[in-house]
Amino acid sequence: RQGIYRLLNAFDHYGIKASFAINTELAQRTPHLLDKILGRGDEILCHGWNMDSLHYGGMDVNVEEELVQRSLSRLRELTGQPVQGWISPARNESEHTPELLAGNGVSYFCDWVNDDMPYRFNTDAGDLVAMPLSNELEDRFVLMNNLHSEQSWLEQVCDAANFLLAEAENGGGRILALNIHPWLLGQPHRIGKLEQALAYLTGLNGVWSAYAGDILASWQQQQ
Numbered sequence: 001r002q003g004i005y006r007l008l009n010a011f012d013h014y015g016i017k018a019s020f021a022i023n024t025e026l027a028q029r030t031p032h033l034l035d036k037i038l039g040r041g042d043e044i045l046c047h048g049w050n051m052d053s054l055h056y057g058g059m060d061v062n063v064e065e066e067l068v069q070r071s072l073s074r075l076r077e078l079t080g081q082p083v084q085g086w087i088s089p090a091r092n093e094s095e096h097t098p099e100l101l102a103g104n105g106v107s108y109f110c111d112w113v114n115d116d117m118p119y120r121f122n123t124d125a126g127d128l129v130a131m132p133l134s135n136e137l138e139d140r141f142v143l144m145n146n147l148h149s150e151q152s153w154l155e156q157v158c159d160a161a162n163f164l165l166a167e168a169e170n171g172g173g174r175i176l177a178l179n180i181h182p183w184l185l186g187q188p189h190r191i192g193k194l195e196q197a198l199a200y201l202t203g204l205n206g207v208w209s210a211y212a213g214d215i216l217a218s219w220q221q222q223q
Contacts, residue, residue: 003186045085
């Protein structure tokens with residue numbers, strides 16, 4: 001209830017363009033929060049129907065198709081946005097998920113973490129773009145899975161930024177995607193580390209804060 005507003009304040013202070021992955025059911029239950037995000041002009045991705053509605057191997061394709069359609073159509077109705085991005089709850093997929101996403105107007109998805117840069121993902125229903133969203137720098141993965149400290153998370157983010165900027169000098173643009181959660185970094189004892197990370201990143205020359213959709217459009221122009 002509180003952490004999200006601390007994150008929003010930090011984004012405003014440092015001029016961050018944040019893309020919000022939201023479950024459709026959550027969007028229905030919290031219209032005030034949804035209106036606040038929409039009023040900021042931020043991009044919204046569909047994060048499935050809810051965290052209990054997982055996609056999984058062997059799932060009946062008709063059941064999954066209804067779930068994908070319901071999640072996307074209702075979120076588009078609620079937000080007025082095209083909602084061209086997707087991340088599955090828990091990043092779980094069935095063998096049909098990418099094809100169902102492409103068939104329902106999704107342009108990019110963030111479930112696959114096997115590359116640092118966007119790449120074309122072919123399905124029988126059309127192409128998607130796999131948009132990188134690192135597990136390794138995710139706050140939950142670092143703090144709860146690896147049991148690293150908040151200071152260590154901050155150092156890892158800064159190290160990644162320094163390396164990617166150096167790599168970009170010869171290899172072209174690079175993506176540093178920070179996957180964060182209000183219930184983790186929005187805590188009073190952690191928000192300061194996020195603010196330090198944002199201060200560091202925005203103080204570097206050559207950093208572009210962009211929505212995922214903006215990155216997609218830039219990548220498509222270069223293809």
